[in-house]
Amino acid sequence: MTSAVLPAEPDAAASESGTRRSLAPAVVCAAYLAVAVLLTWRLWANPSTATVAGNPPDHAQFAWFLRYEATAITHGRLPALVTTAMNAPRGISMMWNTTVLLPGILLTPVTVLAGPQVSLNLLLTLGFAGSAASMYYVLRRYRASLPAAVIGGAVYGFSPALTHSAMGHYQLQFAVLPPLIVDAVLRLCLGSSRPVRAGIWLGVLVAAQIFVGEEMLFEAGLTALLLVAALALSRPKAVSALLRPAALGLATAVAVTAVLAGWGLWSQFTGSLTQHGTAFYVDFYKNPVAGFVTPDAQQLLHTGSSAAAAARYPGLAPEYHGYLGIPLIVVLIFIAVAFWRSLPVRAAAVATAALLLLSVGGHPLLSVAANPLAQHAGGLLLPWGLLEHVPVVSAGLADRLSIVADGAAAAMLAFGIDLAMQWLRRPAPRRSGTAIVPAATGTAMPAATRAAIEPAATGTAALRPSRAAMLVAAVTAVAVLPLVPRPLAAAPAVPLPAGWSTTLGALRLPAGARVLVVPVPTAVLDDALRWQADGGRQVSLIGGYFEGPDSTGRAFIDGQGFPDLAWYLNYLWLGRSWTAPAPPRPSPQDVADTLGYWQPQAVVADAGARPALAQYLETMLGRPTIRYGSMLGWRLAAPRSGS
Secondary structure (H helix, E strand, O other): OOOOOOOOOOOHHHHOOHHHHHHHHHHHHHHHHHHHHHHOHHHHHOOOOEEEOOOHHHHHHHHHHHHHHHHHHHOOOOOOOEEOOOOEOOOEEOOOOOOOHHHHHHOHHHHHHHOHHHHHHHHHHHHHHHHHHHHHHHHHHOOOOHHHHHHHHHHHHOOHHHHHHOOOOHHHHOOOHHHHHHHHHHHHHOOOOOHHHHHHHHHHHHHHHHOOOHHHHHHHHHHHHHHHHHHHHHOHHHHHHHHHHHHHHHHHHHHHHHHHHHHHHHHHHHOOOOOEOOOOOOOOOOOOHHHHOOOOOOEOOOOHHHHHHHHOOOOOHHHOOOOOOHHHHHHHHHHHHHOOOOHHHHHHHHHHHHHHHHHOOOOOOOOOOOOHHHHOOOOOOOOHHHHOOOOOHHHOOHHHHHHHHHHHHHHHHHHHHHHHHHHHHOOOOEOOOOOOOOHHHOOOOOHHHHHHHOOOEOOOOOOOHHHHHHHHHHHHHHHHHHHOEOOOOEEEOOOOOOOHHHHHHHOOOOOOEEEEEEOOOEOOEOHHHHHHHHHOOOEEEEOOOOEEEOOOOEEEEOOOOOOHHHHHHHHHHHHHHOOOOOOOOOOHHHHHHHHHHHOOOEEEEEOOOOHHHHHHHHHHHOOOOEEEOOEEEEEOOOOOOOO
């Protein structure tokens, strides 16, 4: 990600035919898209009902977010950043939740015409192909050869970190912008001749990423910082000449970001539902050391014992991001040692090592199945332990740094492929005039700057080009084959219960009416979010699955939590599927107080096959306004109390 990898000859890029240069990006992107479709084909077999297997609550939550955003756009407005459409009457902050606002807005036509699940499946497919394509683009800008850039893009775009993020973490899996953000930062810090223009581009990218997922923006910024630091320490004499244009460009980027995303950040950090801290156990979600070399069942090459070991990871499959495989680790170490004098390799190696170290968390775990919480009382403190309590940063999870670490490793591999080819083919050391300036800029750096930071190549006894290519290709194949994923497993989304749409329609509720749906949506039972997302009715749900502040402002899943009545209704709905101790039956006064706080305008319950639930609701609310299919519905003029 940092610089030009020396081509076989200084003018190799220029020697490519115009047709090849113009067609290559399109062909490569089409190939990435084909691989992405192959990876997601089980979803496209039933696109409106199939989700990635595992983590169904998160899939339903994202479906709700996309429906909410599409509803706003179809009514001629942007989605409100604080809304009571979920968790009425208190509401939620869209900025503190992983709402993929920008993709949701852009996918509005698909959501309206085909449903939110089709939009989610499309987002996944484009996330894989687009992430690979953006890395390919960046590597080509920094003079990686076509084959090396193709491999680097694939390693990043279809990495284990992204295939596991596909299990319900759409804001992470759509990792298209981070390589472009890192590239934009490097353009400024390497002496762009148009710093204002480069700063505008960086500001646009940062603002867009804010509305895709802020955690990935932090990771991209951290990666860029590590790369810039490695470059500056390697060529300190070049720094002074680059400070002024870099400062001007970064200031421009900040101004553009403020214009484009300032309204969202203002709502997030000064609004009524601002929060602090993390909603997760500190230092829980992190990469165990064994996880780097233990493939799970998602990898094409795995064993029964390795899959069983990976399945015991306490963070569960969606957070199993660390796998790289022994062959790739060995190759990366060889590249770092053999080509350390190459500035691109050095910077990428430093970034890769630092990001992987941070991904291990504050206290290291050796075993995949070890309990992370058992390490908090003592033991070795790693760098992430110094960051995990920093405001805003603490909201991120250490294991997710594997996404950008895989990007740095992909760049390192691409540069290493090209340098290995030169090393095998050149009979003697040779210094190239290829500068660190990106190929696409069309401008040259000042001579003093170029001389200070351009890499050098070394050589050995020459091999015939065909033999050198075969050797490098064989080693590369051995390194990357363990990363090849299996097609994503699919599972059916929670279906609409019989009578859902008819019941809501018969109640004749105004748009935005506050509705209590049973089961009451929570983080562990959010079927109602899926029903509303698929049914498309514009109502405000009581309860939900979200991240929000408690009474002190600290972040928690489900915010302040839900009254006892919500848990008792869910207990009756689940019946024998309820695994926790039975909650106490709320007293008549508790029911009255809860309904007085919620003030529902309607109650809709999937209670047709649940006589205990139906009896309790009729005791509490009286005879239902409508019975249809499995649904019971009550239209309420005012809060009702009951026993």
